[in-house]
Amino acid sequence: MAATEQRAADPGVDPAGLATRLSRLTLTRNLGIALVAGVVLLLISNALSPFDNLQLATMAYTFIAVAGLSLLTGLNGQVSLGHGALMAIGAYTAAKLFAEDPGPGWPLLAVLLAATAVTALAGVVIGAAAARLRGPYLAGATLALAVALPSISERFPDFLGGSNGLTIIPPLPPSGLGVDFALERWHAWIACLGALVAFVVLANLVRGRQGREWRAVRDDEIAAELCGLHVARSQVLAFVVSAACCGLAGGLFVVVTQLAAPGAFPLALSVSLLAAAVLGGLGSLGGAAAGAALIVLIPRWSDDASAALGLTTNVQANLALAIYGLLLIAVVLLAPRGIAGIFGRAAHAVRTRWESQQMRRHERRGEVG
Amino acid sequence: MMVTRKRRLAALMAVAMLAVGVSACGDDDSSSSSGDGGAPPPGVTDTTVKVGGHFPLTGPAAPGYSQIPKGIEAYFEYVNAQGGVNGRKLEYIARDDGYNPTNTVKVTRQLVLQDKVFALLSGLGTPTHTKVVDFLNASKVPDLFVASGCLCWNEPEEHPWTFGWQTDYLTEGKILGQYVAEKYGGKKIAYFTQNDDFGEDGVKGLDMEIPKDQVVARETYESGNTEIGPQVAKIKAAGADVVVAFTVPAYTALLRLAQVQLNDVTPLVVSNVGSDPTTLGGLLKSFSKGKADTSLIEGMETASYLPALGDTENPWIELFSKVRQEYLADEPLDGNILYGMATAYTFVTALERAGEDPTRQGIVDAIKEGDLQGPGLVPTRYSADSNAGYSGVQIGVVKDGVIELTGEPLVTDAGEGAIEPYTEEQPPPPSEGVPGT
Structure with a gap:
């Protein structure tokens, strides 16, 4: 039990598990993980049908947004119900910069960087306000953002396309990959690459000085200030990083769906991002991946299930939401640190059992000796 | 102890779910071409x-x-x-x-x-x-x-x-426009339309037939925003003698109810897609919590390309x-x-x-x-x-909760062409009701 508490006191992100011991240098270790994950994703993507590649791409950009939110809430203690709106900022930026029907647009990389940068800039403004708010007030302010922001497009129908939204021409795979190369697979590659880049950046931030600062501010603002940390700056920075993630996610959303419309960023999106972060385990990047996978897969499973059971449309439309709700309750009651916590605890249990066995063997040997 | 077991169960559940997820993703099938040549196209089997x-x-x-x-x-x-x-x-x-x-x-x-x-x-x-x-x-x-x-x-x-x-909505707009211009010659006409291509195409057609100075109000609504009171009040304030609506059924019903609340009985002319009396009756009933029904749309005029x-x-x-x-x-x-x-x-x-x-x-x-x-x-x-x-379409009117067609079918083009009656008899269905029998 004492060991468990010790672990609970260190909620830092531990995406590597055993690899942590092998490599002491954070950057090389994270790059190594990203490389291995990249190869695995490439193999998976090549084995998948176009529709499953589309799901993979959806998981990838959802992961980026969930990871950003998980970092903000889990490591810095700020709750946000407005991350869907931040994704909308990234998506509209990207949609405006991509090739619209007439005229050439920006290259893909520049578009994604711009979407990230513009959203980060919005994050500075929102973060500055957020740093002055606490708990439910912060949740309320960000909630207002999620409700209000998408309807701005209806105020400027000529520039932002109204409720119709903006459509883009999808980025096509390079001709070197062959004519039969599925568009969806190419988009999955782009989205997964974006997710890996986000992973490396976040994992380094979290394990480094900045991550410790964020955790210190989360645990006790006064103590952190007494230690010489700038609390407000640290909170704003956390919000900016988190917003930048949503910007990238929004940009990739446009790549994958070729559409930025207000209907894509309802309040439900913001809430489901938070749900995914909690399901996966707040503050954990691995957990964010698991949470993102769940919010993409649950609607699919529930659709299949309700089709198989012959449920009515109204039940079918709400089944996924009900499952989220039940899962969330179950996770909060049984595994407050989410899926990542479950795995962490399982790994820990194996380790302690192994260690205590070693110890006992040692003792016995000592007795005999 | 009990708690540990529960947690273990939760962990197992999570692992199982992820495993199912992986297997659900794993069904490899990369046929995405449109299937020309010998193989049947996607979606077609022998049976x-x-x-x-x-x-x-x-x-x-x-x-x-x-x-x-x-x-x-x-x-x-x-x-x-x-x-x-x-x-x-x-x-x-x-x-x-x-x-x-x-x-x-x-x-x-x-x-x-x-x-x-x-x-x-x-x-x-x-x-x-x-x-x-x-x-x-x-x-x-x-x-x-x-x-x-x-x-x-x-x-x-x-x-x-x-x-x-x-x-198409332009053709329908032209024919409805001609009908309204004839029936309400010199009177005040208001438009109430959905704020997208659907409403705009309809208005384009209406404007080709209805003199511009007769149109006293041009109000629109956003699909999804059910608050249309201000628009309906403006239409009433403009003193319209008839309202021409290019609306989906929910907004036809909301329009009628908003009118009733303002003691406004201005007749409606509604495009085909927003005029099904059975649908409207149900909507009126549910929006008004049972107080209104199809009687509110008695006499409403519309158009149809299918038999009544x-x-x-x-x-x-x-x-x-x-x-x-x-x-x-x-x-x-x-x-x-x-x-x-x-x-x-x-x-x-x-x-x-x-x-x-x-x-x-x-x-x-x-x-x-x-x-x-x-x-x-x-x-x-x-x-x-x-x-x-x-x-083209034929003009119809709601009578006793069903649409009754009046006059004869009219045809035109989706441009400047004239509106002409179509006089040929409608061919009956094949004997078994299936094409080719």
């Missing part, structure tokens, strides 16, 4: 043809429109019971997009990439379907009989795989009533189910024509042969250089 569409099965546009796929399925079952088309049974998949374009993109890809449908049939809505036209054409999937009267489905050069079906439901003598209505009785017994035959069955009939005609081994190109060519009037009151415009459907 079946699978098609699908996207509909608002939930949300504000669902009342009424969610009945359309039921009509399609019922007629398909009727055809299947008589041996199908060239020995193949028809399957239909309706996916819910909630009239939200983002969901339309999602479910349409699901239909094409996962369900692998042969063609899209009757994907519903202008703001929704415009988002998937490029994808469908790039994938060379026949995009048949879009359930919307946007002019944009008739772009055979740019979108050769997309076909309209119902009379009240015309029980019409052989097409007889046929579709029979199909409903057999395969959709617990639903009344309303305008939406009639719409679904009529679309399905047109599709079956085209599929029949595409021959023993239908291909995606084959069914497109079959439609371009034209002559697909089927249950319509007027001919279609399908030809080598046109992907447009019905070419």
Whole structure:
């Protein structure tokens, strides 16, 4: 039990598990993980049908947004119900910069960087306000953002396309990959690459000085200030990083769906991002991946299930939401640190059992000796 | 101890779910080509043809429109019971997009990439379907009989795989406009329209026939925002003698209720897609918590390209009533189910024509042969250089809760052309009610 508490006191992100011991240098270790994950994703993507590649791409950009939110809430203690709106900022930026029907647009990389940068800039403004708010007030302010922001497009129908939204021409795979190369697979590659880049950046931030600062501010603002940390700056920075993630996610959303419309960023999106972060385990990047996978897969499973059971449309439309709700309750009651916590605890249990066995063997040997 | 066991259970559950997820992702099937040559195209087997569409099965546009796929399925079952088309049974998949374009993109890809449908049939809505036209054409999937009267489905050069079906809103606007201009000559006329391509095309047609100085108010609404009181108050303040509406059913009902609240009895002229009395009756009842019903829309005028439901003598209505009785017994035959069955009939005609081994190109060519009037009151415009459907409408009025057609069918073009009566008798359905029998 004492060991468990010790672990609970260190909620830092531990995406590597055993690899942590092998490599002491954070950057090389994270790059190594990203490389291995990249190869695995490439193999998976090549084995998948176009529709499953589309799901993979959806998981990838959802992961980026969930990871950003998980970092903000889990490591810095700020709750946000407005991350869907931040994704909308990234998506509209990207949609405006991509090739619209007439005229050439920006290259893909520049578009994604711009979407990230513009959203980060919005994050500075929102973060500055957020740093002055606490708990439910912060949740309320960000909630207002999620409700209000998408309807701005209806105020400027000529520039932002109204409720119709903006459509883009999808980025096509390079001709070197062959004519039969599925568009969806190419988009999955782009989205997964974006997710890996986000992973490396976040994992380094979290394990480094900045991550410790964020955790210190989360645990006790006064103590952190007494230690010489700038609390407000640290909170704003956390919000900016988190917003930048949503910007990238929004940009990739446009790549994958070729559409930025207000209907894509309802309040439900913001809430489901938070749900995914909690399901996966707040503050954990691995957990964010698991949470993102769940919010993409649950609607699919529930659709299949309700089709198989012959449920009515109204039940079918709400089944996924009900499952989220039940899962969330179950996770909060049984595994407050989410899926990542479950795995962490399982790994820990194996380790302690192994260690205590070693110890006992040692003792016995000592007795005999 | 108990707690640990529970936690272990939760962990096991999570692992199991992830494992299922991985296996669900793992079904490899990379056939994405449009299947020319020897192999049958996607969605066609020796015994079946699978098609699908996207509909608002939930949300504000669902009342009424969610009945359309039921009509399609019922007629398909009727055809299947008589041996199908060239020995193949028809399957239909309706996916819910909630009239939200983002969901339309999602479910349409699901239909094409996962369900692998042969063609899209009757994907519903202008703001929704415009988002998937490029994808469908790039994938060379026949995009048949879009359930919307946007002019944009008739772009055979740019979108050769997309076909309209119902009379386009411009044509309908012209004919309604001429009728209103004649009946309300010199009076004040107000427009109430949906703020997108649907409303705009309609207004374009109305403006071609109604003198500009007679239009005293041009109000619009955003689909999804049910607060339309201010617009209706402005229409009343302008002293309109008639309101012409290009609305979906929910907004026709909201418009009427808002008028009633203002003690306003100005008559309504409503476009075909927003005028089904059965749907409106249900909506009026549910919006007013049971206080209002179909009597509120008695005398409302509209237009139709299909025979009127009240015309029980019409052989097409007889046929579709029979199909409903057999395969959709617990639903009344309303305008939406009639719409679904009529679309399905047109599709079956085209599929029949595409021959023993239908291909995606084959069914497109079959439609371009034209002559697909089927249950319509007027001919279609399908030809080598046109992907447009019905070419006109007949004016109708709501009497005792059903639409009764008046006058004669009128046809025109989607341009400056004159409006002319169409005098030819409507051909009856084939004896067994299935094309080719």
